[in-house]
Amino acid sequence: xxxxxxxxxxxxxxxxxxxxxxxxxxxxxxxxxxxxSEANLLxxxxxxxxxxYIIDVELNPSxxxxxxxxxxxxxxxxxxDLKEIYFHLYPNAFNSLEDAPILFNIGEKMDKxxxxxxxxxxxxxxxxxxxxxxxxxxxxxxxxxVELHKALEKDGKIEIYLEYTVKLPxxxxxxxxHNNGINLGNWYPILAVYDEExxxxxPYYKIGDPFYSEVANYKVSITTPKEYIVAASGKILSETEKxxxxxxxxxxxxxxxxxxxxxxxxxxxxxxxxxxxxxxYSIDGNDSLIDEALTIGENSIKVFSRIFGNYPYEEYSIVIxxxxxxxxxPTIVFISKDYFYKPLLNILEKVxxxxxxxxxxxxxxxxxxxxxxWLDESLATYSEVIYTNEIHxxxxxxxxxxxxxxxxxxxxxxxxGGEEVVNKPLPEFNGWDDYSLLVYIRGAMFLDKIKxxxxxxxxxxxxxxxxxxxKYQIANTEDFIRVCEDIxxxxxxxxxxxxxxxxx
Numbered sequence: 001x002x003x004x005x006x007x008x009x010x011x012x013x014x015x016x017x018x019x020x021x022x023x024x025x026x027x028x029x030x031x032x033x034x035x036x037s038e039a040n041l042l043x044x045x046x047x048x049x050x051x052x053y054i055i056d057v058e059l060n061p062s063x064x065x066x067x068x069x070x071x072x073x074x075x076x077x078x079x080x081d082l083k084e085i086y087f088h089l090y091p092n093a094f095n096s097l098e099d100a101p102i103l104f105n106i107g108e109k110m111d112k113x114x115x116x117x118x119x120x121x122x123x124x125x126x127x128x129x130x131x132x133x134x135x136x137x138x139x140x141x142x143x144x145x146v147e148l149h150k151a152l153e154k155d156g157k158i159e160i161y162l163e164y165t166v167k168l169p170x171x172x173x174x175x176x177x178h179n180n181g182i183n184l185g186n187w188y189p190i191l192a193v194y195d196e197e198x199x200x201x202x203p204y205y206k207i208g209d210p211f212y213s214e215v216a217n218y219k220v221s222i223t224t225p226k227e228y229i230v231a232a233s234g235k236i237l238s239e240t241e242k243x244x245x246x247x248x249x250x251x252x253x254x255x256x257x258x259x260x261x262x263x264x265x266x267x268x269x270x271x272x273x274x275x276x277x278x279x280x281y282s283i284d285g286n287d288s289l290i291d292e293a294l295t296i297g298e299n300s301i302k303v304f305s306r307i308f309g310n311y312p313y314e315e316y317s318i319v320i321x322x323x324x325x326x327x328x329x330p331t332i333v334f335i336s337k338d339y340f341y342k343p344l345l346n347i348l349e350k351v352x353x354x355x356x357x358x359x360x361x362x363x364x365x366x367x368x369x370x371x372x373x374w375l376d377e378s379l380a381t382y383s384e385v386i387y388t389n390e391i392h393x394x395x396x397x398x399x400x401x402x403x404x405x406x407x408x409x410x411x412x413x414x415x416x417g418g419e420e421v422v423n424k425p426l427p428e429f430n431g432w433d434d435y436s437l438l439v440y441i442r443g444a445m446f447l448d449k450i451k452x453x454x455x456x457x458x459x460x461x462x463x464x465x466x467x468x469x470x471k472y473q474i475a476n477t478e479d480f481i482r483v484c485e486d487i488x489x490x491x492x493x494x495x496x497x498x499x500x501x502x503x504x
């Protein structure tokens with residue numbers, strides 16, 4: 001009995017490690033031909049209702065700091081007059097090693113004597129050159145509350161100017177530096193979301209991807225020492241060099257966040273695929289794997305564009321960097337350089353595919369990743385099965401599902417002792433194991449059940465319709481279930497109760 005339990009724990013550890021890396025002759029159908037330029041993309045949206053960030057940032061690698069100047073145009077879509085506006089200050093979550101949200105509890109194994117904390121110092125908050133009253137509050141000082149001189153009327157617009165200095169933490173995480181890589185995810189003051197629950201001011205939890213944001217338009221200039229190469233969300237429009245520094249001018253329209261990475265050791269290779277420039281930034285990579293990784297990225301974009309709906313941006317960057325796993329941001333993903341070895345090609349493929357799927361599920365169709373994490377993670381996980389089926393054949397797709405999802409579910413039933421509530425907030429999970437098995441695996445089983453009962457084409461129609469209805473917006477579980485019921489003309493109440501809430 002004890003031995004069996006130990007064996008189970010060992011198998012689970014291996015399985016979860018593989019699971020969390022997502023966070024035959026290849027054949028692929030041609031994608032739908034359609035204008036997907038960003039100019040065409042912007043015609044679909046009322047730009048007067050989209051917030052805008054204009055950010056000027058300069059990185060100083062000698063002390064791992066950067067200074068930012070930021071103008072945020074905020075549109076009040078709350079339906080109420082607002083006296084205050086909130087921003088998330090995620091860098092402050094790294095101010096102490098004990099509390100830092102370092103992925104997979106890696107921080108518990110780090111030496112606090114050698115850890116350099118990360119933080120953000122807000123230096124100025126103005127409107128029309130008049131300083132505003134502001135306060136830093138919330139768990140680990142991760143919320144900036146800005147008091148307005150006068151109430152912002154509903155549908156009104158305001159431009160807030162901020163200046164800040166940020167210290168990067170010494171960790172190979174979403175945000176931090178390690179060896180020859182600097183990752184800048186969740187690095188700037190970003191507007192909190194106001195929804196039917198009011199302002200969402202959740203802390204930076206230690207599990208999951210605890211972020212929630214709306215699409216916005218970004219214009220960002222990044223200045224670094226000239227020997228550094230920058231990968232970023234959006235599209236790099238131009239570069240200028242002056243006084244030993246390079247400034248990158250970048251634009252990203254209708255993206256949910258903006259991330260970037262920098263390294264002196266990046267090599268860059270790119271490929272044009274149906275008008276989309278796919279870039280591969282690698283550290284210490286070899287040519288054969290660079291080509292393999294680009295092909296995986298290319299095939300992922302093609303498969304998901306054809307089945308879910310077109311990828312609407314002009315660029316997509318895969319960054320092989322100092323990172324423990326894989327992480328998605330709009331038009332850019334971070335992938336661990338530890339996977340960039342030939343024997344780990346299957347894991348490298350899994351991670352790139354999973355994070356690319358997030359460009360649709362999280363990036364284009366947004367969701368509250370704190371309260372309803374399953375909505376993007378389950379869909380991204382099942383997208384791995386769809387990709388495998390399309391690229392490697394139906395037998396490979398079936399094997400992939402059995403080995404990566406079905407087997408995981410069988411272990412989950414024994415390991416979690418009947419706990420099967422998938423749709424719950426991050427604080428209610430008991431840790432990474434609980435979160436991963438439920439949100440990734442049980443949620444993916446729900447999608448496979450839809451396929452089993454209604455067929456593959458109906459499942460694909462559900463996913464396409466979900467994308468079409470909610471791209472550039474924020475969807476919730478009710479929205480997804482409504483799409484399912486509209487397409488199938490069937491009540492999903494019993495399936496939802498069983499798969500999302502554990503009520504059999």
